[in-house]
Amino acid sequence: xxxxxxxxxxxxxxxxxxxxxxxxxxxxxxxxxxxxxxxxxxxxxxxxxxxxxxxxxxxxxxxxxxxxxxxxxxxxxxxxxxxxxxxxxxxxxxxxxxxxxxxxxxxxxxxxxxxxxxxxxxxxxxxxxxxxxxxxxxxxxxxxxxxxxxxxxxxxxxxxxxxxxxxxxxxxxxxxxxxxxxxxxxxxxxxxxxxxxxxxxxxxxxxxxxxxxxxxxxxxxxxxxxxxxxxxxxxxxxxxxxxxxxxxxxx
Amino acid sequence: xxxxxxxxxxxxxxxxxxxxxxxxxxxxxxxxxxxxxxxxxxxxxxxxxxxxxxxxxxxxxxxxxxxxxxxxxxxxxxxxxxxxxxxxxxxxxxxxxxxxxxxxxxxxxxxxxxxxxxxxxxxxxxxxxxxxxxxxxxxxxxxxxxxxxxxxxxxxxxxxxxxxxxxxxxxxxxxxxxxxxxxxxxxxxxxxxxxxxxxxxxxxxxxxxxxxxxxxxxxxxxxxxxxxxxxxxxxxxxxxxxxxxxxxxxxxxxxxxxxxxxxxxxxxxxxxxxxxxxxxxxxxxxxxxxxxxxxxxxxxxxxxxxxxxxxxxxxxxxxxxxxxxxxxxxxxxxxxxxxxxxxxxxxxxxxxxxxxxxxxxxxxxxxxxxxxxxxxxxxxxxxxxxxxxxxxxxxxxxxxxxxxxxxxxxxxxxxxxxxxxxxxxxxxxxxxxxxxxxxxxxxxxxxxxxxxxxxxxxxxxxxxxxxxxxxxxxxxxxxxxxxxxxxxxx
Ligand code: HEM
Ligand code: HEM
Numbered sequence: 001x002x003x004x005x006x007x008x009x010x011x012x013x014x015x016x017x018x019x020x021x022x023x024x025x026x027x028x029x030x031x032x033x034x035x036x037x038x039x040x041x042x043x044x045x046x047x048x049x050x051x052x053x054x055x056x057x058x059x060x061x062x063x064x065x066x067x068x069x070x071x072x073x074x075x076x077x078x079x080x081x082x083x084x085x086x087x088x089x090x091x092x093x094x095x096x097x098x099x100x101x102x103x104x105x106x107x108x109x110x111x112x113x114x115x116x117x118x119x120x121x122x123x124x125x126x127x128x129x130x131x132x133x134x135x136x137x138x139x140x141x142x143x144x145x146x147x148x149x150x151x152x153x154x155x156x157x158x159x160x161x162x163x164x165x166x167x168x169x170x171x172x173x174x175x176x177x178x179x180x181x182x183x184x185x186x187x188x189x190x191x192x193x194x195x196x197x198x199x200x201x202x203x204x205x206x207x208x209x210x211x212x213x214x215x216x217x218x219x220x221x222x223x224x225x226x227x228x229x230x231x232x233x234x235x236x237x238x239x240x241x242x243x244x245x246x247x248x249x250x251x
Numbered sequence: 252x253x254x255x256x257x258x259x260x261x262x263x264x265x266x267x268x269x270x271x272x273x274x275x276x277x278x279x280x281x282x283x284x285x286x287x288x289x290x291x292x293x294x295x296x297x298x299x300x301x302x303x304x305x306x307x308x309x310x311x312x313x314x315x316x317x318x319x320x321x322x323x324x325x326x327x328x329x330x331x332x333x334x335x336x337x338x339x340x341x342x343x344x345x346x347x348x349x350x351x352x353x354x355x356x357x358x359x360x361x362x363x364x365x366x367x368x369x370x371x372x373x374x375x376x377x378x379x380x381x382x383x384x385x386x387x388x389x390x391x392x393x394x395x396x397x398x399x400x401x402x403x404x405x406x407x408x409x410x411x412x413x414x415x416x417x418x419x420x421x422x423x424x425x426x427x428x429x430x431x432x433x434x435x436x437x438x439x440x441x442x443x444x445x446x447x448x449x450x451x452x453x454x455x456x457x458x459x460x461x462x463x464x465x466x467x468x469x470x471x472x473x474x475x476x477x478x479x480x481x482x483x484x485x486x487x488x489x490x491x492x493x494x495x496x497x498x499x500x501x502x503x504x505x506x507x508x509x510x511x512x513x514x515x516x517x518x519x520x521x522x523x524x525x526x527x528x529x530x531x532x533x534x535x536x537x538x539x540x541x542x543x544x545x546x547x548x549x550x551x552x553x554x555x556x557x558x559x560x561x562x563x564x565x566x567x568x569x570x571x572x573x574x575x576x577x578x579x580x581x582x583x584x585x586x587x588x589x590x591x592x593x594x595x596x597x598x599x600x601x602x603x604x605x606x607x608x609x610x611x612x613x614x615x616x617x618x619x620x621x622x623x624x625x626x627x628x629x630x631x632x633x634x635x636x637x638x639x640x641x642x643x644x645x646x647x648x649x650x651x652x653x654x655x656x657x658x659x660x661x662x663x664x665x666x667x668x669x670x671x672x673x674x675x676x677x678x679x680x681x682x683x684x685x686x687x688x689x690x691x692x693x694x695x696x697x698x699x700x701x702x703x704x705x706x707x708x709x710x711x712x713x714x715x716x717x718x719x720x721x722x723x724x725x726x727x728x729x730x731x732x733x734x735x736x737x738x739x740x741x
Contacts, residue, residue, distance in 0.1 A: 032410065032421060035426065036433060039426075039429055039430050039433055039434075040437075042512045043430065043433065043437065043515075046514075046515075046539070047437075047468055049535075050468065050519070051461075054460070054464060054529075059529060060461065060529065061459060061529060083380035083382065084319070085316070085380075088318050088321050091602055093527075095526070097525070100674075103682055103685070103687075108527055113460055113463075114458060114459045115458060115459070116462065117457070118385055119466065120384065121463055121523070121526060123386065123606070124607075125602040128687045153688070156688060157303070157688075158306065160309075162311070176449050179448065180453065181446075181448075184446040184454050184455070185456070
């Protein structure tokens with residue numbers, strides 16, 4: 001075959017293939033619809049086999065009653081965490097390895113994620129894992145750290161987020177989130193939904209007071225307060241449960 | 252018009268080829284869009300690379316911080332650059348392989364403008380922090396709906412063209428395109444199912460590890476069916492065209508196609524190894540990922556062996572240079588991937604720069620290089636004139652190749668180093684490197700090296716854009732000559 005002819009015809013009829021490929025051409029490769037159908041079946045099997053069992057008690061990730069849903073303020077903080085893309089530098093998954101447990105604490109159990117919508121495991125660690133950061137630092141540390149990471153962590157490469165100190169959250173907006181989360185399956189009650197503004201203020205004021213003791217003045221509706229509420233919550237349910245278990249108490 | 256001067260890919264007489272009025276206008280549009288968005292996406296990549304090693308580059312503004320620009324980078328290079336490249340190649344080759352104009356010009360135009368609209372919306376919303384946080388599926392739900400609509404428009408146009416084809420047999424490139432059209436639709440719809448809270452925010456119907464599994468089922472197959480199968484289709488069309496050789500083995504293409512589309516879907520859990528995801532799912536993901544090596548290498552071999560007897564042309568033909576290096580990087584990243592899917596290896600690689608090295612050996616090496624090769628092959632044919640700078644592609648090739656090597660070697664080194672230092676424990680049973688930031692600081696030289704490599708790659712892409720610009724704006728082709736246009740370089 002001259003180059004010229006080959007150029008006209010880059011179909012795969014090579015010498016080694018001569019005479020091959022008759023039946024599947026006829027049965028399959030000449031029929032667009034059937035080919036598409038078989039491709040669809042081919043790409044569906046793996047997903048079905050892996051995803052559907054997640055909804056069974058036996059094969060799916062375990063759940064537990066020692067985990068509670070996020071409070072409205074924590075939901076707001078989580079939305080800020082998502083908005084700022086913190087998950088692109090911070091994972092939330094301590095692996096069951098000695099070095100990870102030494103560095104970050106107890107490895108993460110499946111149930112600890114049961115109310116995470118969306119999941120925020122992360123796939124990159126430009127910064128340390130945050131799954132057990134709750135309770136590790138006082139609220140004021142986070143406040144300063146978000147304002148200027150280098151003020152409390154010399155040499156840090158984390159960007160500063162000073163605007164979180166100024167911007168405020170909107171209770172109605174957060175109520176919409178709580179409603180949507182409930183519709184998606186998180187067990188919030190009617191009272192929870194009705195009480196969103198009060199819950200935000202009560203939890204926020206607690207943080208504001210702790211910050212005031214460190215000489216920081218702010219109000220309960222600042223974004224930074226919501227973010228601190230979320231960060232201080234991370235990994236706490238699991239740690240408390242595991243400590244009780246290790247102490248021999250009822251899980 | 253011009254297209255009739257290009258040899259038809261099918262065994263048809265020149266006269267028959269001449270009677271078909273291919274729509275090359277849409278091909279040109281997609282091509283120019285890919286060049287434009289490629290430059291933008293890579294520029295953002297370089298900015299993000301700078302931010303990692305020099306935090307002041309975050310500029311202290313909400314919309315320019317790393318957490319908001321990084322998704323802009325990934326969306327721009329995957330959906331804007333790679334996406335438009337796929338559509339360019341598909342609209343060009345499909346019409347010729349099936350010997351018909353696209354099913355509907357109106358659908359083609361809707362597809363083009365709809366897709367560009369999605370990109371512009373992404374470029375606005377991501378810096379504003381409007382995101383769903385799922386990697387490569389960040390866009391908010393109204394845009395997700397728009398993507399689904401535009402994809403359906405594309406699918407109707409695609410299958411419509413197959414329905415009105417004048418060639419009975421569907422060439423292997425079409426199979427790969429078809430798997431792209433079908434699978435992306437399924438992945439996008441299932442992974443995006445969410446309950447809206449407001450117009451700008453929603454929460455997924457899946458929770459916790461189930462959400463993670465669905466996302467990585469999507470995420471890995473975005474790699475598989477957005478960055479791999481359509482590009483394999485392009486390889487099956489443009490590599491034989493550029494090499495002027497038929498594809499090496501038809502039998503191999505059948506086997507590796509069906510194996511690839513079947514196996515790929517199972518591999519998502521290799522992104523969740525050592526997580527609390529049930530063990531059986533992790534094991535399935537790992538086993539299928541290792542198996543994926545075989546069909547991947549089937550594709551690589553079929554591409555490389557197509558060049559048998561034409562290797563000498565590599566020295567002079569820049570288009571072939573791009574394509575051969577692309578296929579080689581495809582082989583490399585699909586060897587590395589299965590290795591990284593082995594639990595013990597993943598324990599070291601996960602979370603580190605090693606993954607970033609792997610990503611970009613696939614992205615810069617395979618996706619980028621085959622795109623550049625295809626673009627350099629197409630431009631003279633579409634606009635019916637030689638490149639303004641015929642040596643440009645060769646220079647671009649070397650700049651890009653050295654850039655890739657700097658990028659991935661530095662990231663491998665950085666990844667191994669941080670992986671080892673994170674985990675090493677001394678005799679006393681304590682962490683050998685307890686201060687996280689100390690390890691971060693040791694990575695700086697590697698990050699600077701990556702920045703240099705990435706910048707070289709970007710400069711190459713910008714050179715290509717300028718070359719194409721000058722070609723298009725240059726003098727119109729000689730009206731007398733329906734002769735085939737000379738090969739792009741030398
Ligand atoms: C000028 C060239 C480029 C540069 C300098 C660059 C730089 C970067 C940087 C700095 C990151 C973040 C890494 C991290 O989080 O540690 C990244 C991520 C990424 N880039 Fe690029 N990039 C370039 C081109 C491309 C191209 C052409 C593609 C795809 C076709 C691509 C696909 C990706 C993907 C998928 C990720 C996310 C990886 C992950 O999440 O693991 N990049 N890039
Ligand atoms: C046989 C083929 C392949 C296998 C088995 C494979 C496997 C893997 C594994 C194990 C990871 C690391 C996951 C982690 O620990 O976080 C990964 C990440 C990745 N790979 Fe591959 N890979 C393959 C081919 C490719 C190719 C050809 C490309 C690009 C065109 C690619 C793009 C990516 C991207 C973008 C990520 C990062 C995902 C993220 O974390 O955001 N892979 N792959």
